[in-house]
Amino acid sequence: MSRVVTFGEIMLRLATPGHARFQQAMPGGLHASFAGAEASIAASLSYLGADAAFVTALPANSIADACVADLRSLGVETKHILRTAGGRLGVYFLEHGANQRGGNVIYDREGSSVAITPAAEYDWGAIFVGCDWFVISGITPAISRNAAEVARVAMREAQGLGIKIVCDMNYRTKLWNWEPPLSARELATRTMRELLPMVSVFVGGVSDATAMLGIESSGDLQALARQIVAEFPNLSHAAFTLRDGSTAAAQCFGGALYEAVTDTLHTAPRLTITQVIDRLGAGDAFTAGLVFSFLQNSDPQTAIAFATAAGCLAHSIEGDYNYSTPSEIEALMQGDGGGRVSR
Structure with a gap:
């Protein structure tokens, strides 16, 4: 199977227990x-x-050691993670929403x-050996001016080697602040x-x-995809997550995949989620499912159905990582979404 390389920041996530607010949980315990x-x-x-x-830079301390060990426990290759004398491990604090509170x-x-x-600290030649797909998100260039430049260099190196680049846009308005007054x-x-x-x-x-x-979108998803591809003709596909919900706990999650060569929009039925355990990481699970389908040479309709089911199941799992197996995702694709106990 083809090798996939991803590059970006990994952080310590500190979440309040259950649906407690920060002021209820602190002082007290947070889930790390x-x-x-x-x-x-x-x-x-x-x-x-x-x-x-996965490639990143982490400080040389024991908390970062635990972070690397956690990735390795899942089988992620970590040998190109830089350990630095300067810098720190980023942190984010999470307060889960409930009902009408986001x-x-x-x-x-x-x-x-x-x-x-x-960028010069990374050995891109070694990082990309045997790589067919490179995945980066719009979060990485949002972190800092330097991170934006590293993203640009990494993408240029990957493109020069003929590696396909996937960009999960992930707009984070709280992060894009490194060039005021913009x-x-x-x-x-x-x-x-x-970068696109x-x-x-x-x-x-x-x-x-x-x-x-x-x-700007008129509401016509195929027209939006056509416009994106017209402006960035290197794109072979444009994939969209589709989400709507009445509360933080009740959501509908769907997906669509536009194939430029055939000018076809493939859609997956929206899946109803009545109990969101954790919605963070669902978009990442969708992207992973899509890339995995590309690795399997799946047809576009199967690929978007698999990605959507993967993103849906991620809502049922605490934490950002999607501990869902291919068989579980495929079962949901085939309509087995009743949550029955496997005996």
């Missing part, structure tokens, strides 16, 4: 795990059985190792428009496309 878009994609791919590597994330990641480590949206649009010409597969929600590319 590790999380980050590209790390989550690599972990999900590895759990599905793919050959996945969730809340507070970042504490400024000055992280990956934010300050220059607004988050202005900086994101300028930066991502510089190198990308083969666009992944995101409709709001990601409008916020980060400055493309």
